[in-house]
Amino acid sequence: MNFQVVNKELCVGSVRVVGVTSSSIFIIGDTETINLSSTFDTPAESFIVGPFMTLPSDETEEEEDYND
Amino acid sequence: MIESRVSVVPWFKILGVSIASVVLVGDSVKIKPKSKALAVHRQIALFDAYEGSFDYPAFKKEIGEVEKELPEEPFEMTTVQETGTINVRDVYIYALSSSAIYQVGSTRKIDAESRVMHIRQFVTNPESAVIDKNLINLENGPATNPPKKKA
Numbered sequence: 001m002n003f004q005v006v007n008k009e010l011c012v013g014s015v016r017v018v019g020v021t022s023s024s025i026f027i028i029g030d031t032e033t034i035n036l037s038s039t040f041d042t043p044a045e046s047f048i049v050g051p052f053m054t055l056p057s058d059e060t061e062e063e064e065d066y067n068d
Numbered sequence: 069m070i071e072s073r074v075s076v077v078p079w080f081k082i083l084g085v086s087i088a089s090v091v092l093v094g095d096s097v098k099i100k101p102k103s104k105a106l107a108v109h110r111q112i113a114l115f116d117a118y119e120g121s122f123d124y125p126a127f128k129k130e131i132g133e134v135e136k137e138l139p140e141e142p143f144e145m146t147t148v149q150e151t152g153t154i155n156v157r158d159v160y161i162y163a164l165s166s167s168a169i170y171q172v173g174s175t176r177k178i179d180a181e182s183r184v185m186h187i188r189q190f191v192t193n194p195e196s197a198v199i200d201k202n203l204i205n206l207e208n209g210p211a212t213n214p215p216k217k218k219a
Contacts, residue, residue: 001141001142001143001144002144002146003143003144003145003146004145004146004147005147005148006147006148006150007147007148007149007150007151008150008151009150009151010151010153010155011156012154012155012156012157013156013157013158014157014158014159014160015156015158015159015160016159016161017159017160017161017162018161018162018163019161019162019163019165020161020163020164020165020168020170021163021164021165021168022165022166022167022168022182022184023101023103023166023167023168023180023181024168024169024180025168025169025170025171025178025180026161026168026169026170026171027169027170027171027175027178028075028077028154028156028159028171028173029072029075029095029154029171029172029173029174029175030071030073030147030174030175031174031175031177031178032175032176032177033176033177033178033179034178035177035178035180036178036180036181037131037180037181037182038166038167038181038182038183038184039126039129039131039182039183039184040184040186041124041126041183041184041185041186042185042186042187042188046185046186046188047188047190048187048188048189048190049190049191049193049194050190050191051191052112052114052189052191053189054119054120055106055108055119055120055121055187056119056120056121056123057118057119057120057121058123
């Protein structure tokens with residue numbers, strides 16, 4: 001497939017945005033690849049009715065690779 | 069690589085930037101913000117800063133990349149930039165949150181991820197709560213509409 005894009009003059013006045021959230025972008029420019037993912041999980045077991053308890057915490061700190 | 073334009077934004081204002089969000093003026097090659105959040109909603113508002121962990125399936129499950137799911141059709145894209153600039157007079161943003169990006173300029177790759185695990189904790193069962201019928205009045209419309217003043 002051949003896909004040709006011709007970008008002509010682009011002039012915008014005022015832009016007013018209330019919120020950019022959960023892996024969203026607002027870009028004034030050019031880009032090649034965009035990959036945005038967002039998950040919101042609220043399973044049945046996360047609805048807790050019972051005596052007040054703090055959430056379980058784990059001691060081990062996980063290390064993550066931010067290099068790539 | 070596609071030829072990129074120069075972005076011209078003489079004025080912008082942002083009120084809040086939080087949780088792995090990016091405000092970038094200028095060009096970049098790759099932006100990869102990643103955020104994990106535990107959203108805890110409690111009937112009794114008591115919180116300990118050191119509680120909780122990310123040991124939930126919501127933070128471990130792989131999110132498949134779109135590229136892998138696309139059919140492998142040969143694809144060629146050419147971009148012609150007739151003018152070298154993108155002009156925006158002014159930008160006003162209230163807030164950026166959870167791996168959000170605002171950029172004035174060009175980039176090659178954007179790869180953002182946000183994961184939220186929502187937990188609700190009650191001491192009394194909200195489902196068995198008695199509803200005060202005096203609080204529900206359908207005749208005056210939704211509660212968000214303020215009552216009209218009489219002249």
